[in-house]
Amino acid sequence: MARITFIQPDGTENTVEAEPGMTVMEAAVKNSVRGIAAECGGACSCATCHVYVEDDWRQATGEPEAMEEDMLDFAFDVRPESRLSCQIKVTSELDGLRVRIPEKQF
Amino acid sequence: MSVDVIKTDAVIIGAGPVGLFAVFELGLLDVKAHVIDILDRPGGQCAELYPEKPIYDIPALPVVTGQELTDQLMEQIAPFGAELHFNERVESIQRTEDGFRLETDAGTPFECKVIVIAAGGGSFTPKRPPLPGIEDYENTSVFYSVRKMDAFRDRDVLIVGGGDSALDWTLNLQPVAKSLTLLHRRSEFRAAPASVQKMMDLVDSGNISFKLGQVATLHGDNGRLTGVTVKGPDGTTFEQPTEVMLPFFGLTMKLGPVANWGLNLEENLIPVDTEKFETSEKGIFAIGDINTYPGKLKLILSGFHEAALMAQAAHRIIYPDKKLIFQYTTSSSNLQKKLGVK
Ligand SMILES: Cc1cc2nc3c(=O)[nH]c(=O)nc-3n(C[C@H](O)[C@H](O)[C@H](O)COP(=O)(O)OP(=O)(O)OC[C@H]3O[C@@H](n4cnc5c(N)ncnc54)[C@H](O)[C@@H]3O)c2cc1C
Numbered sequence: 001m002a003r004i005t006f007i008q009p010d011g012t013e014n015t016v017e018a019e020p021g022m023t024v025m026e027a028a029v030k031n032s033v034r035g036i037a038a039e040c041g042g043a044c045s046c047a048t049c050h051v052y053v054e055d056d057w058r059q060a061t062g063e064p065e066a067m068e069e070d071m072l073d074f075a076f077d078v079r080p081e082s083r084l085s086c087q088i089k090v091t092s093e094l095d096g097l098r099v100r101i102p103e104k105q106f
Numbered sequence: 107m108s109v110d111v112i113k114t115d116a117v118i119i120g121a122g123p124v125g126l127f128a129v130f131e132l133g134l135l136d137v138k139a140h141v142i143d144i145l146d147r148p149g150g151q152c153a154e155l156y157p158e159k160p161i162y163d164i165p166a167l168p169v170v171t172g173q174e175l176t177d178q179l180m181e182q183i184a185p186f187g188a189e190l191h192f193n194e195r196v197e198s199i200q201r202t203e204d205g206f207r208l209e210t211d212a213g214t215p216f217e218c219k220v221i222v223i224a225a226g227g228g229s230f231t232p233k234r235p236p237l238p239g240i241e242d243y244e245n246t247s248v249f250y251s252v253r254k255m256d257a258f259r260d261r262d263v264l265i266v267g268g269g270d271s272a273l274d275w276t277l278n279l280q281p282v283a284k285s286l287t288l289l290h291r292r293s294e295f296r297a298a299p300a301s302v303q304k305m306m307d308l309v310d311s312g313n314i315s316f317k318l319g320q321v322a323t324l325h326g327d328n329g330r331l332t333g334v335t336v337k338g339p340d341g342t343t344f345e346q347p348t349e350v351m352l353p354f355f356g357l358t359m360k361l362g363p364v365a366n367w368g369l370n371l372e373e374n375l376i377p378v379d380t381e382k383f384e385t386s387e388k389g390i391f392a393i394g395d396i397n398t399y400p401g402k403l404k405l406i407l408s409g410f411h412e413a414a415l416m417a418q419a420a421h422r423i424i425y426p427d428k429k430l431i432f433q434y435t436t437s438s439s440n441l442q443k444k445l446g447v448k
Pocket residue numbers: 039040041042043119120121122123124125126142143144145149150151152155156160161162163194195196197224225226227228229230361362363364393394395396404405406407409
């Protein structure tokens with residue numbers, strides 16, 4: 001089990017429990033976290049599951065792979081800490097992960 | 107000027123997997139169909155969102171990609187010669203004395219007895235960057251597609267994005283625009299290497315400029331853009347004057363005109379019965395992802411089943427006096443003749 005905190009643009013926080021093996025996007029959708037549209041259901045082909053990983057967690061979540069980096073071109077306000085949450089696999093090392101939800105997913 | 111009306115038995119709105127298979131099921135029952143889709147090719151979500159991904163739950167096909175499924179459906183429906191109209195969106199539906207009249211955004215009129223809405227999650231539409239006030243500039247200074255290149259003649263054009271659309275329009279508009287700037291958040295492009303090379307050559311020869319960054323704010327008034335503030339990769343900002351901006355950030359599904367057709371809707375879905383998959387309007391059917399009923403599953407498999415039952419009901423409307431005899435494709439020489447295998 002890993003706890004993941006989603007921070008809304010207005011600062012409100014939702015902490016949800018995720019099973020290792022699922023993705024951060026799935027954890028959000030399963031718990032009806034606002035602001036993760038995930039239109040393509042995790043196929044890395046819509047860029048509507050965009051999140052900003054908090055600095056302390058960037059090392060643990062790692063860098064986007066080429067396909068994800070390409071898809072980030074279709075996201076809005078992309079920053080160095082941007083990730084597509086459907087491409088972050090939950091592991092027990094990510095227990096406590098904090099990600100910010102952008103103002104808009106397009 | 108009057109445009110020739112296209113007359114047919116059934117118009118299918120949406121060329122996703124379910125709309126395509128509807129051609130087959132209707133065809134077996136002698137119902138002629140035309141298919142209309144806003145995309146430039148068949149396949150709906152399968153072709154647009156996941157052409158390379160494997161699907162594992164199509165009966166008898168242990169694994170098939172989105173594109174393969176589309177290609178095979180196209181092959182399967184070929185005998186029925188249904189005409190497919192791409193790059194057109196159905197805007198309006200009107201009831202006439204003996205059926206319906208539809209019109210697309212290109213002004214093409216259709217007349218038919220039966221409408222099959224297979225619109226999936228809605229029409230694929232270009233993503234609109236969530237920049238404050240962008241709607242004020244749309245269609246005057248901000249465009250998501252190019253209908254007429256001449257509209258950009260002798261203007262300062264800013265193209266935003268790094269995919270094939272951004273690159274293709276950079277190459278196409280460069281000769282007509284007064285100046286052209288391509289803006290992208292990084293120096294890699296997910297586009298055809300040949301286009302990237304041509305774009306680089308234009309930069310080297312000083313015919314266009316390429317800048318790194320993302321649009322942060324729009325400037326202008328009365329719908330006329332004068333420039334944009336760009337946030338560069340290092341976080342600093344700069345001003346980019348321009349009269350026109352073309353943002354290319356891919357497509358998203360929006361319900362679109364379906365909402366204006368006077369049909370009952372439940373959370374953007376069309377409720378149907380499970381015998382005929384008919385909507386609240388007689389003669390208008392809804393199949394695939396766009397419909398809802400108790401137990402609905404948004405699966406291709408379910409859409410195929412819905413198409414088969416819908417076709418029976420459509421047949422009754424088009425041939426009210428003909429009794430339908432249930433037949434198998436395996437053994438009916440009549441069906442095999444239609445399929446061109448006999
Ligand atoms: C990543 C992903 C994976 C999936 N995996 C599976 C799977 O493994 N198995 C499975 O069964 N399903 C899967 N699905 C779901 C499946 O793709 C859909 O159920 C299926 O595409 C629905 O088909 P459809 O024909 O109803 O609609 P769509 O495929 O959505 O096609 C609808 C078409 O209608 C067009 N349209 C809409 N309105 C208009 C209009 N007004 N004028 C003109 N055109 C219009 C749209 O542009 C679109 O092309 C997956 C979906 C995604 C996103």
